[in-house]
Amino acid sequence: NINFTQRINVFKYHSRGYSSATPNTHSRPRVVVLGSGWSSIFFVKHLNPKQFDLTVVSPRNYFTFTPLLPKIMSGMANTITASEPFLTFMKKRFKDNSTFVHANCVDVDTKSNSVTCAPVDGANTLFSINYDYLVIGVGSKTNSFGIRGVEKYAFFLKEVEHAEKVFQRVLDNFSAASMPFVSDEERRRLLHFVVVGGGPTGVESAGELSVLMNDYLSKVYPELRQFVKVSIVEGGKRLLPTLRAESSEYVSRVFDRNNVNMCFGKVVCEVKEHSCVLKELATGQTEEIGCGLVLWASGLKETELVSKLQKKLNMPENSRALLVDQYLRLQGTDNVFCLGDCCRLAPTRLSDNLEAVLNATGSPTLEALLKNRPKLARDFPQVRRTKWKFKEEKFKSAVAEIMAKSEREAGGGGAGGETRETFLEILKHIDNTYTPPFPTAQNAKQEAIYLAKMFNNGSLLGGGIAKAGFGEHWKGTLASLGGYRVVMNSPFVNLNGGLLPFFFWNSIYLILFTSCKMRALFIVDLVMSFFTSRHIIS
Numbered sequence: 001n002i003n004f005t006q007r008i009n010v011f012k013y014h015s016r017g018y019s020s021a022t023p024n025t026h027s028r029p030r031v032v033v034l035g036s037g038w039s040s041i042f043f044v045k046h047l048n049p050k051q052f053d054l055t056v057v058s059p060r061n062y063f064t065f066t067p068l069l070p071k072i073m074s075g076m077a078n079t080i081t082a083s084e085p086f087l088t089f090m091k092k093r094f095k096d097n098s099t100f101v102h103a104n105c106v107d108v109d110t111k112s113n114s115v116t117c118a119p120v121d122g123a124n125t126l127f128s129i130n131y132d133y134l135v136i137g138v139g140s141k142t143n144s145f146g147i148r149g150v151e152k153y154a155f156f157l158k159e160v161e162h163a164e165k166v167f168q169r170v171l172d173n174f175s176a177a178s179m180p181f182v183s184d185e186e187r188r189r190l191l192h193f194v195v196v197g198g199g200p201t202g203v204e205s206a207g208e209l210s211v212l213m214n215d216y217l218s219k220v221y222p223e224l225r226q227f228v229k230v231s232i233v234e235g236g237k238r239l240l241p242t243l244r245a246e247s248s249e250y251v252s253r254v255f256d257r258n259n260v261n262m263c264f265g266k267v268v269c270e271v272k273e274h275s276c277v278l279k280e281l282a283t284g285q286t287e288e289i290g291c292g293l294v295l296w297a298s299g300l301k302e303t304e305l306v307s308k309l310q311k312k313l314n315m316p317e318n319s320r321a322l323l324v325d326q327y328l329r330l331q332g333t334d335n336v337f338c339l340g341d342c343c344r345l346a347p348t349r350l351s352d353n354l355e356a357v358l359n360a361t362g363s364p365t366l367e368a369l370l371k372n373r374p375k376l377a378r379d380f381p382q383v384r385r386t387k388w389k390f391k392e393e394k395f396k397s398a399v400a401e402i403m404a405k406s407e408r409e410a411g412g413g414g415a416g417g418e419t420r421e422t423f424l425e426i427l428k429h430i431d432n433t434y435t436p437p438f439p440t441a442q443n444a445k446q447e448a449i450y451l452a453k454m455f456n457n458g459s460l461l462g463g464g465i466a467k468a469g470f471g472e473h474w475k476g477t478l479a480s481l482g483g484y485r486v487v488m489n490s491p492f493v494n495l496n497g498g499l500l501p502f503f504f505w506n507s508i509y510l511i512l513f514t515s516c517k518m519r520a521l522f523i524v525d526l527v528m529s530f531f532t533s534r535h536i537i538s
């Protein structure tokens, strides 16, 4: 058994104890939260207001329910439905011991325990806020991969303003194309909408756009129907690569039927004002296609604050996010934690803690490791059932290779076998094949609830460690293709289309919404979409 003192030894750098350079004059520890997105709102929702004073700093004074953005972008949902004023939300639980600071955090000083902020209106008066505990949940940015013209001409979909802008552009292009003096060629260009990226955001956007075109705009502008085209560009071989192959096939069938032009094995290598350049990956051949809108839904990138902190803490720059340990604590700090898209879990390595592992397993064998897995998994998430797939061929062949190598080195004749060295190699393999939680709202929420609970029970305060590290539970993935078509992968069932996943999609969001206002408005949006047409104003 790893007892508490041993565990403290394992994570030496946490046992330094916590010392704040700025003495706290409050009776309660002061928690400063950066950001007002998924992770922040659920952290605030679960943190005990009786134990902490709270300050939230964000340039956006509302929470955005991002899964609704593709619906807003196509006029199916209202912007108010998808946003929650943060101050109102926070004040429901934290009465007079909370503050919302409408500002950008521009720097974090982990030595003096303070953050530097800049007001959102661009005024260059910087001010600082001290914290006892800092929770960073600043999310990520869309990655343009430095491709020419993307920042200037492409549209993004990360915020409600983005969704509104795309919808306006679509409507404006229809108005422009309906003018009597416009040539057919120009009409074709104006009404060609290109979505870049075959992940969930790209697929949902292309789906919503195609339904908007087919079911609505083509009826309002019947004479323009022949010019309309929606394209989706994906470098890989299938859409929704993280979902099951059947779901990708279903999406392809639906898109085929809805006249979505799917370009596989291609990437966009330049975006211009009225066109974009496609490159075929296999041949390197390029072609320029005219279009009226490029929606960039491809990849994530760290925010400026995150890259600044990475440099300060000497973290590898190629990791998109801040590295945290299994307790979501920023590496190299005692009292700074990170949540959501801006963090990447890099648990304490098994191979760096051989003694502690041997303490738990008793002997350096795979069998002992397996037997003691539940116990070890509390401190080392890489051996959790969902992470270490010991039954898979990949793992088996890696072990076989390690054994063969040790056999060769021992001079053959069965002299190798399971030794401390081979055990260490196996641990290294498990460490190296660990995949951190994906940057999704689902995981951001789970991380936030975990951290709030650990704050409430005091285990992570003062540099301590928790009873168990964070491990995500995948509850399923849903993607709406517009209209009633939804694909759903979950640990129990996989459904492609039909009423059941559509029902799930709606009910899950009804549960996930952060307020009754959102729920009521969502139902109104849904009901109204049956009875009235979309709200077209441009």
Ligand code: FAD
Binding pocket: 034, 035, 036, 037, 038, 039, 040, 057, 058, 059, 060, 062, 066, 067, 068, 069, 070, 103, 104, 105, 106, 137, 138, 139, 140, 157, 158, 200, 201, 303, 305, 339, 340, 341, 342, 439, 440, 441, 442, 443, 444, 478
């Ligand atoms: P965010 O929610 O992005 O919040 C970041 C917050 O930090 C924002 O309030 C921002 O204003 C603030 N901020 C930024 N910089 C600073 C700074 N310097 N100082 C202070 N504050 C700052 N995930 C799912 O699981 N399911 C889905 O169906 C799904 N659909 C999606 C659809 C779309 C269109 C998009 C874009 C994303 C979707 N996601 C989905 C992913 C999900 O939105 C993210 O994983 C989630 O938002 C991450 O939460 P977060 O708190 O880390 O960041």
Ligand code: MG
Binding pocket: 034, 035, 036, 037, 038, 039, 040, 041, 137, 138, 139, 340
């Ligand atoms: Mg956040």
Ligand code: MG
Binding pocket: 036, 037, 038, 063, 064, 065, 066
């Ligand atoms: Mg958000």
Ligand code: MG
Binding pocket: 037, 138, 139, 140, 141, 341
């Ligand atoms: Mg984000």
Ligand code: MG
Binding pocket: none
């Ligand atoms: Mg008017």
